[in-house]
Amino acid sequence: MIGSGMMTAAKIDAYSRDIDRTLLHENLKLTPAQRLEKFVSFSRFIRNCDARVKKRDAAPARTSIRGERAVREALASPGK
Numbered sequence: 001m002i003g004s005g006m007m008t009a010a011k012i013d014a015y016s017r018d019i020d021r022t023l024l025h026e027n028l029k030l031t032p033a034q035r036l037e038k039f040v041s042f043s044r045f046i047r048n049c050d051a052r053v054k055k056r057d058a059a060p061a062r063t064s065i066r067g068e069r070a071v072r073e074a075l076a077s078p079g080k
Contacts, residue, residue, distance in 0.1 A: 027035060 027038075030038065
């Protein structure tokens with residue numbers, strides 16, 4: 001049961017409409033050890049992404065020459 005009402009077939013269909021069942025079936029074909037290995041690999045990927053974002057955010061901001069030129073031109077002609 002969810003909430004105070006029973007789950008009806010219509011509610012179950014509504015909730016499961018957007019679920020990719022092929023992905024569920026593919027994961028269920030794996031052994032528990034393979035699923036764990038897949039999860040560990042995904043966790044490593046997320047940690048790597050997080051480290052790259054932190055490294056990028058910690059680095060000083062860089063602007064391209066083209067970007068600097070555009071800023072100078074915009075400041076030089078405020079009437080546009």
